[in-house]
Amino acid sequence: MNTDLFLHRSVALAAAAGLALSVAACSGSASGSGSSKDGAGSSVSATLDPAAKVTISIDCEPPVTKTAERKQWAEDIAAFNRLYPNVTINSKDASPCEEPAPFTAQLKGRTQTDVFYTYFTDLGQVLDEGQAEDITPYVNETTVPALKDIDPSVLATLKADGKLYGLPTSNYRMGLLYNRKLFTRAGLDPDKPPATWDEVRAAARKLAALGNGVNGYGDYSATNQGGWHYTAELYGLGGAMVSEDGKKAAFNTPEGRQVLQNLYDMRWTDNSMGATQGLKWPDLMTRMASDKLGMYVGAPDDITYMVQTLKGNYADYGMGPMPGGKSALLGGNDYMFKKGSSPDQIKAGIAWINFKYLTLGKGQFDYARTKADNLPVGLPQPFFFTGASLAGDNRAKAASATVPVQNYAPYLATSVPGRTEPANAQQIYKVLDNPVSAVLTDRNANVSKLLSDAETQVNQVLASLQ
Amino acid sequence: MAAINVSLRRKVRQNLTAHGFLIGAVLCFGYFSWYPMVREIVMSFQRTRRGRTTWVGLDNLDHILQDPAFWQAWRNTLLFTVLALLFGFAVPFLVAILLNELRHARSYLRILVYLPVMMPPVASVLLFKYFYDPGHGLFNHLLAALHLPTSAWLNSPDTAMVSVVIAATWMNMGGATLIYLAALQGIPGELYEAAELDGAGLLRRIWYVTVPQTRLILSLLLLLQIVATMQVFVEPYLLTGGNGPQGSTLTVVHLIYQYAFNFNNYGSASALGLVMLLLLAGFSGLYVRLSRNAD
Numbered sequence: 001m002n003t004d005l006f007l008h009r010s011v012a013l014a015a016a017a018g019l020a021l022s023v024a025a026c027s028g029s030a031s032g033s034g035s036s037k038d039g040a041g042s043s044v045s046a047t048l049d050p051a052a053k054v055t056i057s058i059d060c061e062p063p064v065t066k067t068a069e070r071k072q073w074a075e076d077i078a079a080f081n082r083l084y085p086n087v088t089i090n091s092k093d094a095s096p097c098e099e100p101a102p103f104t105a106q107l108k109g110r111t112q113t114d115v116f117y118t119y120f121t122d123l124g125q126v127l128d129e130g131q132a133e134d135i136t137p138y139v140n141e142t143t144v145p146a147l148k149d150i151d152p153s154v155l156a157t158l159k160a161d162g163k164l165y166g167l168p169t170s171n172y173r174m175g176l177l178y179n180r181k182l183f184t185r186a187g188l189d190p191d192k193p194p195a196t197w198d199e200v201r202a203a204a205r206k207l208a209a210l211g212n213g214v215n216g217y218g219d220y221s222a223t224n225q226g227g228w229h230y231t232a233e234l235y236g237l238g239g240a241m242v243s244e245d246g247k248k249a250a251f252n253t254p255e256g257r258q259v260l261q262n263l264y265d266m267r268w269t270d271n272s273m274g275a276t277q278g279l280k281w282p283d284l285m286t287r288m289a290s291d292k293l294g295m296y297v298g299a300p301d302d303i304t305y306m307v308q309t310l311k312g313n314y315a316d317y318g319m320g321p322m323p324g325g326k327s328a329l330l331g332g333n334d335y336m337f338k339k340g341s342s343p344d345q346i347k348a349g350i351a352w353i354n355f356k357y358l359t360l361g362k363g364q365f366d367y368a369r370t371k372a373d374n375l376p377v378g379l380p381q382p383f384f385f386t387g388a389s390l391a392g393d394n395r396a397k398a399a400s401a402t403v404p405v406q407n408y409a410p411y412l413a414t415s416v417p418g419r420t421e422p423a424n425a426q427q428i429y430k431v432l433d434n435p436v437s438a439v440l441t442d443r444n445a446n447v448s449k450l451l452s453d454a455e456t457q458v459n460q461v462l463a464s465l466q
Numbered sequence: 467m468a469a470i471n472v473s474l475r476r477k478v479r480q481n482l483t484a485h486g487f488l489i490g491a492v493l494c495f496g497y498f499s500w501y502p503m504v505r506e507i508v509m510s511f512q513r514t515r516r517g518r519t520t521w522v523g524l525d526n527l528d529h530i531l532q533d534p535a536f537w538q539a540w541r542n543t544l545l546f547t548v549l550a551l552l553f554g555f556a557v558p559f560l561v562a563i564l565l566n567e568l569r570h571a572r573s574y575l576r577i578l579v580y581l582p583v584m585m586p587p588v589a590s591v592l593l594f595k596y597f598y599d600p601g602h603g604l605f606n607h608l609l610a611a612l613h614l615p616t617s618a619w620l621n622s623p624d625t626a627m628v629s630v631v632i633a634a635t636w637m638n639m640g641g642a643t644l645i646y647l648a649a650l651q652g653i654p655g656e657l658y659e660a661a662e663l664d665g666a667g668l669l670r671r672i673w674y675v676t677v678p679q680t681r682l683i684l685s686l687l688l689l690l691q692i693v694a695t696m697q698v699f700v701e702p703y704l705l706t707g708g709n710g711p712q713g714s715t716l717t718v719v720h721l722i723y724q725y726a727f728n729f730n731n732y733g734s735a736s737a738l739g740l741v742m743l744l745l746l747a748g749f750s751g752l753y754v755r756l757s758r759n760a761d
Contacts, residue, residue: 101727108732125730130517213602222707224728275600277621280707339517426728430535434712441621441711457534464529 047143048347053086056345057113058335058352060098061091068373076363080355087348097333098122107131114338115349118166120157120331121425127160133337134163138346144354149389153418158334167350169357169364170382171332172299173418174232175411176200176320182294183318186210193295193320193410197237197262200295200323201270207294208272216272218287218296219263219436222280226436227429228329231421232297233259236324241422242458247466249458251432252451260447264439277440286310288317297322299331300381300408307376314376318407321414330418332384360392367400378403380412424465431457503743510736526737530725536738538713539721542627543696546717549631550695555688558639562646563672576647580640587637591704594633595620598705620706623714627702630715634701645687646680653679682756689753693746699723718742 048054062069070093077089090113097117106112107129118126126132141147150168158166180190186206194200204216220229230251231241239255242248267273285302287293289310300319306312322328335353337346356363364370367377378401385393398405422428435450513522530536565575582590597604598619606616619629657675666674677684702708702715708724709716718738725735 101723104727104730107730128515128517128730130514221711222709275618275621278706278711424729430709430724430728433709437709437711438623441618441623460532460534464532 048084048087048344048351050084051086052344052348053088054342054344054348055088055090056115056341056348056352057090057092058115058349059092059094059113060117061093063093063095066095068375072366072369072373075369076356079362080352083355084348084351087351089352110338112338114341114345115335115352116338117169117333118336119333120154120168120171121421123158123160123165123336124423126336127165131336131339132165133339133341133346134165135167135337135346135350136162136164138343138350139164139167143347143350144358146358146360146385146389149385149387150358151384151386151418153330153420154332154384157330157332157420166334166336167353167358168332168334168382168384169353171330171384172301172381173322173328173330173383173416174297174299175322175328175416176295177288177298177302178295178318178320179288179291179293179316180318180407181316182207182210182214182291186294190318191406191410193318194323195321195325195414197258197323201262201266201272204266204272204294205270208270208274213274213292214294215274215287215292216270216294217266218273218279218284218293219440220279220281220284221433221437221440222278224426224429224433225280226434227432228421228425229297230259230432230436231425231429232322232329233262233324235327235329235419236322238324238326241428242462246423247462249428249455249462251458252455256451257447260435260439260451263436264445264447267440268443273440278437288312291316300379300383300411303379303403304376314403315407319380319411321411321416325414325416327419328416330420332382360389360396365393365396367396371400371402374402376403377401378405378408380408424461427461427465428458431461506736506739506743509732510740511733513733522733526733527741529731530734530738530741533734535713535716535721539716539718542714542716543698543718545627546631546698546702547692547695549628550634550698551688551691553631553635554638554642554695555691557635558642559646559684561639562643562650563676565643565647566650567668576644579643582637583640585637587700588704590637591633591701594629594636595705598629598633621711623711626706626710626714630702630705630710633705634698637701642687642691646684649680649683650676686753686756689749689756693749693753696742696746696749 061073064070073091077091080089081087092113094117098119103112103118103122104125106116107126110131112131123132139147144150144167151171154168154171155164158164158168176193178190178193183190183193183203186203186209188203188206194203200217207214207216220226234241234251234256237255237258239253239259240250243250263273267277282305284293284296284298285306288296289306289312303314303317303319306317307314335349337349341349359365364382370377378397431454435445435447435454438445438450439447510526511521511523512519513525514520561579565572565579568575585593600606600616600618600621603619605619609616617625620626653675657679658671661671661675697719698717699719702710702717703720703723706715708720719742722735722738722742725731725738
């Protein structure tokens, strides 16, 4: 080998060290779809002027592989265009709609669509990048008639400093997912899922006693999902992750210790969780769909995944309320509006979201069409309406149900208040992965010390974010 | 005269094409390789909040030094590097020596050794995840059949990193073996013949002929391997989700990834990338120096 070759290789290798984090720097300058500038009807208090010519780009169009959803998207755009013939929607397909790494890079490069899909937990990140428009002046009961019936705790996740930055399209409230088939085999009543952690533990023992590799209870403990589930379980017991002002960790409490102790006891004392740990999404679904797992904490859309992707049966899965029942972690997704969008673009985007996602009987709430397209109807999701809208939605859903809605009756019958994820959730979850994975992989784990160490680390994280 | 003009025109045309290619390559390299590096250095001194980017001096460096994960990631990365050198350097070298000593079936065995390299990393990782499963995995079944104690493999902080290294060694052994084999085949046969005539057995031939003859190339490959293994990401990420039990497989590159893509903290990610860049640049300098000696 000659010196030049060595030099080139060494330089390339050294360059590679910084490459992973520098990718975003390659992204181009801000791009915008062709759009009308402020023109007729650009006053923020008015609804969209039907005469205004507007072009908006929107992501999260279902991919071609999701034939029925894609067809519905096209139908809805056609129907929307009959109401607003001057609005052009440029759709961008995606599955999944958001992946954290590309999404982060898009924000950094300002290459997201005009109306862009986000998770509830993304607001802080989007605002830090200065990438969202304040839509407060545009959202009212004229532009979004069902506004008064949208759960305030859901809208709160999309607000910062009193300003609204997004509109919800779907949400979930976590609960206890369980395998009804295994419940029956273990002599448990599939219509009465456990409601407390003591009951969960007792049921898990019976389920694990079935043998043949069946685990009674399962939990994630990797890729920040251990911290995520820790939070959900802590909320169920009435605990909190951070103080009211968000500056201190608040989980080193009897409730916080109880979450870890439950897991430790099920793993080591009862041996009802199995030896394979370090699980991450979608490991628990895979196990439940193959009848190797009795229960885990999850959201209703996990059932869709188990049936549509893992070829399970709706009849086999049930859902109960979050054990403990004090509150349930809620999450979901929404659309935000790219910084720099014109008033007409924002109005057109809101009109589309209202049509597609927030109007009973239309778009995602057209259950008769969903049923005709062989897609599931009856899962307790989305779950953001209250009052008359919720009642109307439940009636419409029941009329076209294609899944056994009675399997989710325990979940629906128990009203558990929703609670959002803490700010800077991922950084906190990363720290909490450690104690969760410790109690599941170390028989000598010291719950108090693990939690105390995690508290110190989270306080450090929070201090660095002030 | 006309002939000279034709020749000159041809040369100019040829050079233009060459320069055209060169400019394209330089532009691509500059934009996709060097510009991100420069941006990384700039961003390691910046922070972005609410859409505003500010210069923060060494705050990002301070932040990563305060993060307990920083030292844990370095400890894990160094452990991986040492273990990867023990396994990943020694095992392929020994296999290469064995292949080199073989008189028959050498080609078939070479193919067999190289086969794992052709398997996509994700498939290899899935395979090892099944092997490592502490409940029903192949490895524990084999250990139990031999009446040996079973292991938690990826499920214990004590064994997770070793398990990752074993899988990584298996996945990458074929390529390293072929490189060592090429180096071994460059040794003149007369040296072995002379050693044999002097009554040297296999071990003595390896010690007195093979090792001295390949020492320089081995030291260069060792340095290359150090630079490569310190950037390990794929194997721990796929096998353990990146962190492993109690953070036992968290590596520096994974921490960079977490800062950037999980926490949206590009400043800290860039600062940590810069620390790693400087360290690896040191190794690369050593590498260049050694390669000069090799020439």
